Amino acid sequence: MIHRDAVTIDLQTVVSRRVDLLGLGTDIAALLPHLTDATIVRAWVDDPDHVTVAERTACADLGVDIGSIADWHGGADLVIRAPGFPRYRADVLPLLETTPVTTPIDLWLNTYRDDHRTVLVTGTKGKSTVVTMLAAIVDDSVAAGNIGVPIWTLDRLEPGRTVICEVSSYQGADTAATVDFAVLTSLSEDHVSWHGSVRQYHADKLRPVLAARRAVAPAALAFTLRQRGYQGELRGVAETDQPGPLDALPAHMGRNARLAITAARWLSVTFDDVTIADDPVRVLLDLPPLPGRLRRLQSAADDHRWYDDALASNPSAAAAAVEAFSGQPMWLIVGGIDRGVDLSPLIGAVAAASSRGPVSVLAIPDNGEDIVARLLDAGVDLAQTGSAADVASAVESIRGRATEPSVVLFSPGAPTPPQHGNWSNRSQAFTDAVVGEPQPMRSVTH
Secondary structure, three states: OOOOOOOOOOHHHHOOOEEEEEOOOHHHHHHHHHOOOOEEEEEEEOOHHHOOHHHHHHHHHOOOOEEEHHHOOOOOOEEEEOOOOOOOOOOOHHHHOOOOEEOHHHHHHHHHHHHOEEEEEEOOOOHHHHHHHHHHHEOOEEEEEOOOEOHHHHOOOOOOOEEEEEOOHHHHOOOOOOOOEEEEOOOOOOOHHHHOOHHHHHHHHHHHHHOOOEEEEEHHHHHHHHHOOOOOEEEEEOOOOOOOHHHHOOHHHHHHHHHHHHHHHHHHHHOOOOOEOOOHHHHHHOOOOOOOOOEEEOOOOOOOEEEEOOOOOOHHHHHHHHHHOOOOOEEEEEOOOOOOOOOHHHHHHHHHHHOOOOEEEEEOOOOHHHHHHHHHHOOOOOOOEEEOOOHHHHHHHHHHHOOOOOEEEEOOOOOOOHHHOOHHHHHHHHHHHHHOOOOOOOOOOO
8 A cells, every 4th residue: 555645735835724633742742833824623633631731732822622533534625644643544544545644844844945955864773873973974963853853843943054854654654855865774674563564664764765856875775766766866885885994883883874974975065065074984983872772881780791772673673783793692682562573684683693602582571572482483592581571670680690791782673662661761771770870861963
């Protein structure tokens, strides 16, 4: 099911139009103050009784009522969809197929892209890292979007600054904006339950990239983009590009760095008013690891090497972390929401690592035990297995069971279950259990 082409919508288009909001959240809350000239019919959510105080206040300030999606029958001139609101759900899709749809990110890009150099970053894994790297390299730049900064908080951004925007597949599904550059970091399998199929997930992930004027991608994916009909300027980046100091990084971090440097240099060559760091390689080598992205944690309680990789929420991302330490004694903590994605990348990585050194796997809810079972069914030789109620319990279990100093990876391979908050909650819980005290989150803007 590949839905119809998205329609280009900017803020002027919304003026005096009848608008339905599907879902709420931080992105919609940041946008709402800019919709004073629109006639918002209603904000529609699954359960109006579970709307946050902040969301209810933002709606009340504009006189927007909040209704149950079960009562939504369409009829508005256009729809602004919150990123996570399920576009392909059976009760929603027929109405969305007959109404123009946009998202807060798409609306901002279509409204302000002429005032800024715009770089869009997407991919199954690595997109937040590449956004952060680009923001560190490109002078006078700002990072926003799915990285955790609602893009409508940039409404007063002075013209001329470079905007580096992370776009998820949920957002890409209704992104029609044409940006200066797009960076595609990777393309595997994720969010299948939301998109309905791997084919639809890939289509939604690639939609904003195919609309960009210029694109940077790993060499193999550059070929894929051409196959999908990409007509813009395209640069493929091989793993052998820019050899030297970047080779000291874990392989997937090195790939991300090469993509970021290629995009930054191309951006500065294309636009005279864009400058970048004199030595981007050194900048990236000195860039502190971000929470949840293979960040080393220091523990005074043991000799293990602990790594917080909480953002590795799909099998391919977790596999990349395992591959980075293959051959070393390793404990892997896995588990989260089962989205029905293919586990073969993770199974292959753990199998290869276990053939080179002892690998143990500890399961946490919801699907950790299923992942362990799949590994064993595939004949993977695991040194130890076990389960724990949460990441803090997993840390204590490993400290009690490990027979030698090991690499310990919290690379869950699945998203955080609601009862445990979101990825940052599990990241912080893991950090607290390892270090013994909270560590501050770092800013991602530059």
